[in-house]
Amino acid sequence: xxxxxxxxxVLFFAASSFAQSNGSAVLALELKRAVETPAVSGYEQQLAKxxxxxxxxxxxxxxxxxxxxxxLGNRGVAGPHRLIVAPMDEPGYVVSQITDDGYLRLQRLPQxxxxxxxxxxxxxxxxxIRMREGKxxxxxxxxxxxxxxxxxxxxxxxNDLDEMFVDIGAGSAAEARKVGADLLAPVSIDHQLYQxxxxxxxxxxxxxxxxxxxxxxxxxxxxxAKLNGMLTIAFVTQQWTGAxxxxxxxxxxxxxxxxxVGRLMAGGPIAGTQGIRRAPRRDLGSGVLIGMPxxxxxxxxxxxxxxxxxxxxxIPAAVDYAAPLIxxxxxxxxxxxxxxVHVGIATAWPSTPAEMIHYPDLEQLTDLLEAxxxxxxxxxxxxxxxxxxxxxxxxxxxxxxxxxDILRELVETYGVSGHESFVRDDVKSMLPPWAKTExxxxxxxxxxxxxxxxxxxxxxxxxxxxxxxxGFEVHSISKEGRxxxxxxxxxxxxxxxxxxxxxxTDKGAAHPAVxxxxxxxxQPGFQWPRGKETAIRVDVGAxxxxxxxxxxxxxxxxxxxxxxxxxxxxxxANGRSFxxxxxxxxxxxxxxxxxxxxxxxxxxxxxxxxxxEGLVGAFAAAKRLAAEGSVPDYVFAVDTFVSSDSPLESxxxxxxxxxxxxxxxxxxxSNIVPSDYVERVIKLARANQIPVQYGVTxxxxxxxxxxxxxxxxxALGWPLRYSHSPGEVVDTRDVDALARIVAAxxxxx
Numbered sequence: 001x002x003x004x005x006x007x008x009x010v011l012f013f014a015a016s017s018f019a020q021s022n023g024s025a026v027l028a029l030e031l032k033r034a035v036e037t038p039a040v041s042g043y044e045q046q047l048a049k050x051x052x053x054x055x056x057x058x059x060x061x062x063x064x065x066x067x068x069x070x071x072l073g074n075r076g077v078a079g080p081h082r083l084i085v086a087p088m089d090e091p092g093y094v095v096s097q098i099t100d101d102g103y104l105r106l107q108r109l110p111q112x113x114x115x116x117x118x119x120x121x122x123x124x125x126x127x128x129i130r131m132r133e134g135k136x137x138x139x140x141x142x143x144x145x146x147x148x149x150x151x152x153x154x155x156x157x158x159n160d161l162d163e164m165f166v167d168i169g170a171g172s173a174a175e176a177r178k179v180g181a182d183l184l185a186p187v188s189i190d191h192q193l194y195q196x197x198x199x200x201x202x203x204x205x206x207x208x209x210x211x212x213x214x215x216x217x218x219x220x221x222x223x224x225a226k227l228n229g230m231l232t233i234a235f236v237t238q239q240w241t242g243a244x245x246x247x248x249x250x251x252x253x254x255x256x257x258x259x260x261v262g263r264l265m266a267g268g269p270i271a272g273t274q275g276i277r278r279a280p281r282r283d284l285g286s287g288v289l290i291g292m293p294x295x296x297x298x299x300x301x302x303x304x305x306x307x308x309x310x311x312x313x314x315i316p317a318a319v320d321y322a323a324p325l326i327x328x329x330x331x332x333x334x335x336x337x338x339x340x341v342h343v344g345i346a347t348a349w350p351s352t353p354a355e356m357i358h359y360p361d362l363e364q365l366t367d368l369l370e371a372x373x374x375x376x377x378x379x380x381x382x383x384x385x386x387x388x389x390x391x392x393x394x395x396x397x398x399x400x401x402x403x404x405d406i407l408r409e410l411v412e413t414y415g416v417s418g419h420e421s422f423v424r425d426d427v428k429s430m431l432p433p434w435a436k437t438e439x440x441x442x443x444x445x446x447x448x449x450x451x452x453x454x455x456x457x458x459x460x461x462x463x464x465x466x467x468x469x470x471g472f473e474v475h476s477i478s479k480e481g482r483x484x485x486x487x488x489x490x491x492x493x494x495x496x497x498x499x500x501x502x503x504x505t506d507k508g509a510a511h512p513a514v515x516x517x518x519x520x521x522x523q524p525g526f527q528w529p530r531g532k533e534t535a536i537r538v539d540v541g542a543x544x545x546x547x548x549x550x551x552x553x554x555x556x557x558x559x560x561x562x563x564x565x566x567x568x569x570x571x572x573a574n575g576r577s578f579x580x581x582x583x584x585x586x587x588x589x590x591x592x593x594x595x596x597x598x599x600x601x602x603x604x605x606x607x608x609x610x611x612x613e614g615l616v617g618a619f620a621a622a623k624r625l626a627a628e629g630s631v632p633d634y635v636f637a638v639d640t641f642v643s644s645d646s647p648l649e650s651x652x653x654x655x656x657x658x659x660x661x662x663x664x665x666x667x668x669x670s671n672i673v674p675s676d677y678v679e680r681v682i683k684l685a686r687a688n689q690i691p692v693q694y695g696v697t698x699x700x701x702x703x704x705x706x707x708x709x710x711x712x713x714x715a716l717g718w719p720l721r722y723s724h725s726p727g728e729v730v731d732t733r734d735v736d737a738l739a740r741i742v743a744a745x746x747x748x749x
Contacts, residue, residue, distance in 0.1 A: 079229020
């Protein structure tokens with residue numbers, strides 16, 4: 001069976017993924033590729049193109065609205081004309097304006113319909129902008145920076161479309177257009193399919209796309225089947241925007257029977273509740289769902305026949321609420337066939353980036369479709385899916401690696417506070433062979449370059465950057481199999497809840513999961529809970545502590561949001577944990593630039609642990625050095641300069657422009673650098689032709705842990721947008737400037 005013509009990505013499925021459910025590797029691959037091809041309403045062309053390519057043996061045709069249609073069987077043979085339909089589209093956005101400073105502004109499609117939280121769940125998330133030639137342009141939805149919000153009277157509202165901006169790394173409208181941005185370009189959140197546990201799957205738009213996967217799989221199953229009557233299979237457009245594709249199809253195809261295969265749609269007020277939309281209520285694992293306008297109605301006619309067909313083939317099937325297929329509009333809609341039924345499967349967290357399905361439900365749906373078309377389910381082996389993902393460490397360089405290669409490697413390595421071992425291993429592997437490191441009792445990685453006599457008046461210098469990133473740690477497991485987690489570091493819950501996650505063990509395993517949304521997330525007027533004491537739960541696809549145990553997950557394991565280094569326009573890049581992997585990168589690059597151990601210098605490079613939890617590693621190092629009588633005279637703490645160079649922040653505070661050089665972090669919440677040392681750094685930078693800025697920002701830095709022991713803390717940084725979020729953005733020219741000033745300080749301070 002041939003492979004579908006969709007773009008492939010990283011696969012997170014384990015080799016034994018579908019052993020319990022006798023799963024189909026082909027169906028799983030169809031689902032993955034369908035989900036990972038963005039298709040905003042009215043802009044489904046790339047997905048339609050891929051579907052046509054896969055179904056070329058059926059001579060697919062495309063109508064004026066982009067519907068893809070194939071026909072099997074023969075009208076002359078006894079039997080009904082059957083029509084099976086699945087929608088292709090998903091809610092998303094189009095570019096409605098390009099600002100003078102290069103940001104993209106958005107209009108949602110559809111303008112109404114998705115849950116109230118839909119816009120908020122895009123904040124700080126990676127997105128794709130579809131360019132005219134079909135290529136994808138990477139961008140980030142702007143979000144507030146954690147360290148700049150305390151005390152701000154009127155922070156922006158991330159649920160307001162007027163406050164939504166997409167950052168593609170451009171500095172002007174002309175630059176944005178040069179890299180391919182344009183008005184009306186569709187914008188969708190980054191799509192990645194993950195398997196949770198053994199049987200659940202999560203991805204944005206999975207509830208909008210399982211029907212596509214089911215119909216593609218059905219077409220493959222029926223390739224050599226003899227059918228009674230005629231069968232039309234159609235993939236329709238713009239279901240979210242008025243069911244226009246379906247209406248177009250119904251005007252042309254006069255079928256006797258219709259099976260609509262897709263999500264059960266919310267709609268209609270709950271009795272006695274004003275403005276609340278009724279939604280399907282079945283749990284994952286319910287099998288096939290048969291949609292009815294009122295769940296209290298008794299099945300009759302064609303829906304009852306479909307239920308009987310499911311029962312005869314031992315396929316679980318249940319009835320649930322579903323809004324009408326065609327919403328009210330200005331025009332009278334075309335008539336549905338006299339015999340029609342809406343079938344689907346249950347989804348959790350519907351129309352959010354964390355939407356989930358139960359994979360066996362999808363298999364049972366495709367079995368029912370096959371039984372409907374050919375009268376029985378073919379007894380054919382389906383195979384298993386052996387989809388693996390593994391990250392390997394670099395083997396060690398003998399020549400200086402490119403700066404962006406160091407940064408990419410570190411950004412894509414995970415290490416929440418207290419669990420930095422993988423980052424530490426990466427740093428060690430990327431240092432030159434002559435750099436001999438040690439690990440201190442706090443887990444800090446230490447590199448000492450050069451020695452001076454005890455009576456020397458030359459200064460002791462320490463340069464520090466922290467290895468950890470924000471995330472969560474598992475503190476208990478509920479009786480329902482949910483992980484109950486606590487913050488490690490500080491973040492905004494709305495940037496993480498309702499999205500896919502990874503649960504890590506210190507042995508290196510990573511289990512896909514979902515950070516659950518708080519109670520009431522789907523109700524109008526919902527407000528995000530505040531404070532570190534907020535209960536946060538993570539779903540790994542288990543339903544009991546015993547199932548969690550089988551996955552190898554325990555208390556003390558840690559949770560992050562998946563991340564990737566993404567190149568943006570010009571010299572800009574996106575990647576979660578630039579704070580402080582940029583600092584770690586600068587130190588590594590500076591060590592390479594130094595070329596070997598230093599003579600007549602006393603310089604120590606320290607990659608620290610637990611900074612996000614309160615400067616844990618740095619304070620341990622400061623106490624140890626004080627006890628040894630080796631307190632550094634100067635500590636250069638290399639960490640983020642959280643910048644207000646963003647469309648959402650006030651420029652009154654923390655303004656440092658991306659691309660204009662490293663920043664002397666002269667004032668933050670933990671330290672004030674004496675002004676003469678600020679001037680000294682600026683003078684050294686200009687003497688070495690290194691672009692430099694200086695300013696005031698929020699947050700603390702590792703160097704402040706040394707203040708009480710007599711050190712001077714000279715904090716350095718680089719401008720960062722959208723701190724502590726998946727949407728962090730840097731300019732790599734600033735990273736280069738930072739590495740160069742660290743090397744200059746090591747040589748001559």
